[in-house]
Amino acid sequence: MCLKYGGPVSETRRPRPRRRRLLRAAVGFLVLLAVVGYAAVQRYYNGGGAPYCVARAAGAGAGPGAAGGTYELTPEQAANAATIAAVGIVRGLPDRAVTIALATAMQESALRNLDHGDRDSLGLFQQRPSQGWGAPEQVMDPVYSAGVFYDRLAEVPRYAELPLAEAAQTVQRSGFPDAYAKHEPDAAVLTAAIGGAGSLSCSGPEAAAGDPQKVRAELSRTFGAQALAGGGDGRPGVTGADGADGAREAEVNLRLDGGGAAEVRRGRAMAQWAVARSGELGIARVSYAGGAWAAGLSGAAWQPSGGDGTGGRHASAAGEIRIFVAR
Numbered sequence: 312m313c314l315k316y317g318g319p320v321s322e323t324r325r326p327r328p329r330r331r332r333l334l335r336a337a338v339g340f341l342v343l344l345a346v347v348g349y350a351a352v353q354r355y356y357n358g359g360g361a362p363y364c365v366a367r368a369a370g371a372g373a374g375p376g377a378a379g380g381t382y383e384l385t386p387e388q389a390a391n392a393a394t395i396a397a398v399g400i401v402r403g404l405p406d407r408a409v410t411i412a413l414a415t416a417m418q419e420s421a422l423r424n425l426d427h428g429d430r431d432s433l434g435l436f437q438q439r440p441s442q443g444w445g446a447p448e449q450v451m452d453p454v455y456s457a458g459v460f461y462d463r464l465a466e467v468p469r470y471a472e473l474p475l476a477e478a479a480q481t482v483q484r485s486g487f488p489d490a491y492a493k494h495e496p497d498a499a500v501l502t503a504a505i506g507g508a509g510s511l512s513c514s515g516p517e518a519a520a521g522d523p524q525k526v527r528a529e530l531s532r533t534f535g536a537q538a539l540a541g542g543g544d545g546r547p548g549v550t551g552a553d554g555a556d557g558a559r560e561a562e563v564n565l566r567l568d569g570g571g572a573a574e575v576r577r578g579r580a581m582a583q584w585a586v587a588r589s590g591e592l593g594i595a596r597v598s599y600a601g602g603a604w605a606a607g608l609s610g611a612a613w614q615p616s617g618g619d620g621t622g623g624r625h626a627s628a629a630g631e632i633r634i635f636v637a638r
Contacts, residue, residue, distance in 0.1 A: 362515030362590060364389035365612075366504035382500040386513055386590050388422035391435055391453055393580070393587035396505040397533050398457040400580045403573065406502050407471040412460055414498035415479045418491050424453060436460050436483070454533055504583065506576050510602075510613045511583040513590070517607035518637040521593015523561040526585075526636055529592065530563070534581060538565060560595050565632040575600075578632055585634045595637040598627040606637075 366382045366389070384392070395416055399409040416422050419437040428437045431447075434456045438444035449455045463482045464470055470478040476492040485491075503509040530538045565581060567574040582599035589597075589606055596605040602613045603625060616626035627633045 364513040368503035389587040393584040414494040417494040512612040514611035518595040521636040559638040560635040563634040567630040
């Protein structure tokens with residue numbers, strides 16, 4: 312006991328700093344948990360946070376722990392990756408060529424279409440117009456820049472048997488020749504996700520209104536005019552997934568030319584390309600080969616047909632890719 316103002320003051324009435332610190336720490340921890348939980352819920356339901364995409368090398372709809380690996384990227388990066396892969400697939404090039412191209416662009420630009428670089432380097436592959444890669448507006452076009460990269464890669468003798476960094480460096484002649492190798496695992500995941508047995512899914516809000524004619528034009532520019540052969544706007548308007556508000560969607564319908572391995576690969580690439588460019592082009596849903604993807608649904612991963620909230624009425628037939636554009 313001690314004296315204060317001439318009277319006794321009990322020791323038990325003194326503040327207890329340690330207990331208060333513990334209380335503040337506990338409250339802070341609970342607040343942190345609430346914030347993290349809220350962010351996770353928002354991300355899962357696509358109601359908040361930036362859109363993002365996930366490439367999965369395993370089967371469509373496989374979770375992050377599935378064998379084969381995953382790679383997360385922005386919608387811009389996913390769109391550019393899908394275009395690079397599509398150009399190689401349309402040319403009939405092997406997966407190894409696609410992986411080399413993707414790893415090169417990952418190193419040169421992080422899969423972003425840059426309007427600047429070292430000296431006059433531009434675009435996804437940082438190609439220099441002064442070195443014969445094309446005019447500035449050409450190398451800034453992802454379809455063109457990927458095509459000219461593949462042209463030069465094809466000139467490298469037995470490129471598919473070379474280490475990735477050696478094949479890429481033979482084309483690029485970079486000041487950092489060994490830098491390409493570190494991107495090979497992630498590039499291989501993207502190759503499998505876009506044209507192989509994997510999948511590419513993108514989260515984000517429900518699609519804004521798009522233009523089906525623009526979707527057709529971009530498909531034709533990327534995959535060639537044959538991409539639209541046998542298809543078209545076969546069903547110009549269908550009921551949206553949420554029929555309660557009278558939503559409408561226009562369909563771009565594509566059909567493969569047979570069921571050979573090359574056509575199946577091309578079909579996968581077109582379906583994944585549509586998902587990758589969904590935010591830009593107003594694509595609301597895609598269905599192909601028994602699977603369906605829809606913008607704005609929780610998880611935003613590919614689901615078996617009928618798992619997109621429409622009861623299967625947007626399911627695709629064999630050899631058919633159905634792309635639904637928001638109106």
